[in-house]
Amino acid sequence: MSVSPLSRRLSRVFAVEGVAVAVIFVGMIVFFSLASPFFLTGGNISNLLIESVIIALLAAGMTFVLVVGGIDLSVGSVTGLSAATTMWALMSGAPLPVGLLIGIGTGVLAGVVNGAVIALLGVNDFIVTLAMLSVGAGLLQVVTSNVQLTGVESEAFLWLAGGDVLGVPAPVLIAVVVVAVLEFVLIATPFGRSAYAAGIGPRAAELAGVPVRRVRFGVYVLSGACAGGAGVLLASKLNSVQSGLASGYELTAIAAAVLGGISLAGGRGSVWRAVLGALFLGTLSQGLQMLGVDPLWFTIVTGLSIVAAVALDRVVGRIALSRLLGADPSTPAGPSDGPADPGGPTADAALENDDPRLDQPLAGSAREARTS
Amino acid sequence: MPDQDTQDPEPQELLRVEGVVKHYPGVVALGGVSLDVRAGEIHALLGENGAGKSTLIGVLSGITQPTSGQVFVDGAPVQLRRPRDAQDLGITTIHQELSLAPDLTVLQNIFLGRELRRGPFGRGLLDERAMSNRVQDVIADFGLTERDLRRPVGEFGALTQHVVEIVKALAFDARLVILDEPTSGLAEEERVALFDHMRRLRERGISIVWVTHRLDELYGLADRITVLRDGRTVARTDTDESTPEDLVRLMVGRKATSLGAVAEDRTAAERPAGPAGSPVEVLRLENVSRRPVLHDVSLTISSGEILGIAGVAGAGRTELARVILGADRIDGGQISVDGKPVRIRHPRDAYRLGIAMVPEERKTLGILADFPLDKNTTVSRLGKVARLGMMLDRRRERAVTRDYIDELGVRTSSASERIRNLSGGNQQKIVIARCLFTGPRLIIFDEPTQGIDVAAKAEVYRLIHRFVAGGGAALVISSEIPELLHVSDRILVMREGAIAGEVRPDLRGDDLEADERASAEIMSLAARSVA
Numbered sequence: 001m002s003v004s005p006l007s008r009r010l011s012r013v014f015a016v017e018g019v020a021v022a023v024i025f026v027g028m029i030v031f032f033s034l035a036s037p038f039f040l041t042g043g044n045i046s047n048l049l050i051e052s053v054i055i056a057l058l059a060a061g062m063t064f065v066l067v068v069g070g071i072d073l074s075v076g077s078v079t080g081l082s083a084a085t086t087m088w089a090l091m092s093g094a095p096l097p098v099g100l101l102i103g104i105g106t107g108v109l110a111g112v113v114n115g116a117v118i119a120l121l122g123v124n125d126f127i128v129t130l131a132m133l134s135v136g137a138g139l140l141q142v143v144t145s146n147v148q149l150t151g152v153e154s155e156a157f158l159w160l161a162g163g164d165v166l167g168v169p170a171p172v173l174i175a176v177v178v179v180a181v182l183e184f185v186l187i188a189t190p191f192g193r194s195a196y197a198a199g200i201g202p203r204a205a206e207l208a209g210v211p212v213r214r215v216r217f218g219v220y221v222l223s224g225a226c227a228g229g230a231g232v233l234l235a236s237k238l239n240s241v242q243s244g245l246a247s248g249y250e251l252t253a254i255a256a257a258v259l260g261g262i263s264l265a266g267g268r269g270s271v272w273r274a275v276l277g278a279l280f281l282g283t284l285s286q287g288l289q290m291l292g293v294d295p296l297w298f299t300i301v302t303g304l305s306i307v308a309a310v311a312l313d314r315v316v317g318r319i320a321l322s323r324l325l326g327a328d329p330s331t332p333a334g335p336s337d338g339p340a341d342p343g344g345p346t347a348d349a350a351l352e353n354d355d356p357r358l359d360q361p362l363a364g365s366a367r368e369a370r371t372s
Numbered sequence: 373m374p375d376q377d378t379q380d381p382e383p384q385e386l387l388r389v390e391g392v393v394k395h396y397p398g399v400v401a402l403g404g405v406s407l408d409v410r411a412g413e414i415h416a417l418l419g420e421n422g423a424g425k426s427t428l429i430g431v432l433s434g435i436t437q438p439t440s441g442q443v444f445v446d447g448a449p450v451q452l453r454r455p456r457d458a459q460d461l462g463i464t465t466i467h468q469e470l471s472l473a474p475d476l477t478v479l480q481n482i483f484l485g486r487e488l489r490r491g492p493f494g495r496g497l498l499d500e501r502a503m504s505n506r507v508q509d510v511i512a513d514f515g516l517t518e519r520d521l522r523r524p525v526g527e528f529g530a531l532t533q534h535v536v537e538i539v540k541a542l543a544f545d546a547r548l549v550i551l552d553e554p555t556s557g558l559a560e561e562e563r564v565a566l567f568d569h570m571r572r573l574r575e576r577g578i579s580i581v582w583v584t585h586r587l588d589e590l591y592g593l594a595d596r597i598t599v600l601r602d603g604r605t606v607a608r609t610d611t612d613e614s615t616p617e618d619l620v621r622l623m624v625g626r627k628a629t630s631l632g633a634v635a636e637d638r639t640a641a642e643r644p645a646g647p648a649g650s651p652v653e654v655l656r657l658e659n660v661s662r663r664p665v666l667h668d669v670s671l672t673i674s675s676g677e678i679l680g681i682a683g684v685a686g687a688g689r690t691e692l693a694r695v696i697l698g699a700d701r702i703d704g705g706q707i708s709v710d711g712k713p714v715r716i717r718h719p720r721d722a723y724r725l726g727i728a729m730v731p732e733e734r735k736t737l738g739i740l741a742d743f744p745l746d747k748n749t750t751v752s753r754l755g756k757v758a759r760l761g762m763m764l765d766r767r768r769e770r771a772v773t774r775d776y777i778d779e780l781g782v783r784t785s786s787a788s789e790r791i792r793n794l795s796g797g798n799q800q801k802i803v804i805a806r807c808l809f810t811g812p813r814l815i816i817f818d819e820p821t822q823g824i825d826v827a828a829k830a831e832v833y834r835l836i837h838r839f840v841a842g843g844g845a846a847l848v849i850s851s852e853i854p855e856l857l858h859v860s861d862r863i864l865v866m867r868e869g870a871i872a873g874e875v876r877p878d879l880r881g882d883d884l885e886a887d888e889r890a891s892a893e894i895m896s897l898a899a900r901s902v903a
């Protein structure tokens with residue numbers, strides 16, 4: 001093979017899923033910092049992180065659902081509803097821990113209902129969570145039209161979103177801990193492994209003894225709990241809840257996960273990648289804001305950037321791969337140099353040798369990049 | 373071996389492949405393949421997994437672009453850049469995984485993407501009548517009726533689906549049909565029916581390239597044979613001039629001596645010495661039912677025993693396996709493990725009780741394709757590799773898997789290799805490793821050798837025997853009667869969800885007549901209609 005080692009190495013790096021997105025991410029940061037001297041200041045970075053925390057939490061929970069091949073469209077309104085129940089509890093004089101429990105519990109309850117109907121009754125996940133989205137939004141409306149939810153005076157509660165520890169914003173700290181725990185659960189525990197197995201092949205996993213239904217139930221509860229937590233943080237940040245709060249967040253969370261390279265087909269993904277996707281979106285909107293772009297354009301730019309990033313990831317990955325493989329017959333530098341002697345020693349060696357084949361795993365990952 | 377007789381003007385040559393080479397990075401899939409197919413012949417393409425049959429088919433159907441070499445049709449060089457190019461030349465490939473849409477009707481499937489239309493410029497509405505007229509004479513020949521055309525393909529069995537593919541080929545004037553292991557999912561009498569269809573195709577002057585693993589099928593059907601090994605054509609012969617022994621030697625090459633078992637030679641895969649200790653009952657089923665697929669099934673399996681299950685497709689064999697594993701609930705009867713009545717609600721319960729299964733359809737139900745070998749191996753008992761029951765120990769998972777790789781002779785670069793990159797036989801060994809890892813006393817093997825090559829088959833048999841010799845019990849479900857006769861101590865024949873009878877094969881050795889008698893008995897039990 002006559003591909004040069006450098007381009008070969010570069011190709012390999014780019015063929016790894018998500019690398020192109022990461023590169024765009026870095027490029028975007030460079031662009032914004034050149035365009036605005038304030039972009040890379042400590043204050044702005046911490047602001048950016050705080051703004052991204054809510055979506056990051058939702059995307060982290062969503063990752064589990066996507067890994068088993070499901071989808072949770074309900075998290076937006078469940079976040080809003082959880083914020084409302086938290087505020088309501090605190091305003092009714094409940095102590096902070098009870099308020100938090102009620103807020104997170106609201107999310108868990110929604111997740112339990114989602115999970116039970118999807119996993120136990122076998123109803124389509126899209127429909128169930130879409131219905132929950134609607135129910136949650138409706139309940140939020142009912143609650144907010146009856147009670148004025150604003151102005152909690154608990155310092156501790158407001159600290160959750162506004163405080164800091166040694167200069168690090170509290171919500172960022174909370175998110176880091178939660179994300180680390182969730183990543184551990186997904187990567188290193190039997191539950192997480194079962195989630196991947198269920199996503200790769202539910203029928204095969206079932207026959208292999210994986211409790212597929214239980215796992216499916218579990219991921220919706222987890223996603224609901226994340227929405228509950230996000231709701232609490234949102235309530236603390238705004239100290240006010242109105243109808244329509246957090247609506248549309250579910251799509252942003254899914255977009256973040258997709259940007260992180262998580263497949264909607266299931267079986268692949270990790271929490272930190274989804275969080276990276278959330279940061280990507282956060283950076284974008286923050287940067288646009290600093291450049292003075294009309295906020296009305298944000299969602300449009302966000303949408304276009306998602307398509308652009310994912311498409312580029314795919315195209316770059318494919319070009320890099322075909323260069324590496326020399327599969328394109330028009331590429332003169334392919335491995336097709338020696339066909340004149342089909343019976344030569346290389347042919348024998350390649351087929352009879354069991355040594356690790358250099359390109360095999362890469363070929364696999366490229367195939368996925370294409371099908372994901 | 374280079375071409376010698378292609379200049380021979382006598383029989384009319386339809387297709388010729390000369391020196392086709394296909395490189396993939398690090399692998400030479402084809403290292404110089406030659407093939408010539410005459411008009412109106414059945415040409416068998418033999419070779420083990422990895423011999424290059426699939427790649428060659430890919431080249432002929434326009435899916436794969438060869439690195440070098442040339443394909444000729446009617447003596448003229450052709451370029452097959454897209455599947456459409458091959459179709460236009462009259463080359464149709466019927467893949468092992470049929471490409472039919474189950475919810476569309478037979479007629480819709482036949483004309484899928486090439487529908488006939490009426491109205492101006494042929495761009496108007498679909499013309500159902502024209503379409504059904506076009507296949508009228510063909511369907512009658514292949515046993516389909518006018519009404520069948522309007523039924524969804526999913527309602528038919530595997531054989532009829534093959535027939536639909538064949539009709540589809542004929543409707544568009546195919547001259548060469550490539551059949552990729554067409555009999556792998558078929559029951560005995562369905563195979564016979566398919567062979568009749570193949571003869572009918574030949575009578576119509578259509579050539580068939582027939583990929584198969586099974587030597588016993590060739591005789592009396594194939595006209596000529598091409599054998600591939602390690603990506604090259606190693607022999608081309610008239611079927612009458614070869615013996616199965618020759619062919620096996622050609623297919624496996626130098627490995628032949630150590631794998632004499634492959635030639636249906638029972639002695640080489642002989643059962644190891646008897647099991648340790650005296651047999652104890654492992655599993656008992658009493659009047660187990662799951663209506664409408666299972667009726668009052670009773671059986672027992674003891675340690676050291678291999679119980680075969682025969683029957684036609686739909687006789688309830690897989691359904692039986694599924695209720696034993698707890699994948700489906702029973703609605704009557706009693707299952708006992710070690711003499712104790714149990715309720716198995718989920719496969720997980722079964723694995724805990726010491727029952728494991730190697731499922732049918734390895735690719736979709738056996739392996740977890742995106743997982744590496746080690747994650748495939750441990751998935752059924754993650755608790756065994758988890759610290760404190762919650763943190764998976766990756767190093768132990770890999771170590772355990774490496775042990776199985778050595779023990780079962782899995783050919784792979786490492787335990788972290790993705791299982792989808794392995795050959796069928798090696799994938800199946802990892803599925804068996806997964807079962808062994810759960811520490812089972814009974815393993816259910818559902819079509820364990822489906823779609824794997826002859827050498828790997830012999831190794832799977834050996835693993836079954838070894839497991840049983842160590843005091844385990846095995847339940848082997850198979851559509852191949854020779855396979856059942858080869859591995860089983862007893863064979864239960866199922867028919868319409870019930871046990872129709874029991875046959876004991878002659879385990880002593882090479883008595884072909886006894887085998888024939890036993891298989892005739894199995895077939896009559898399996899087929900007899902319940903009046």
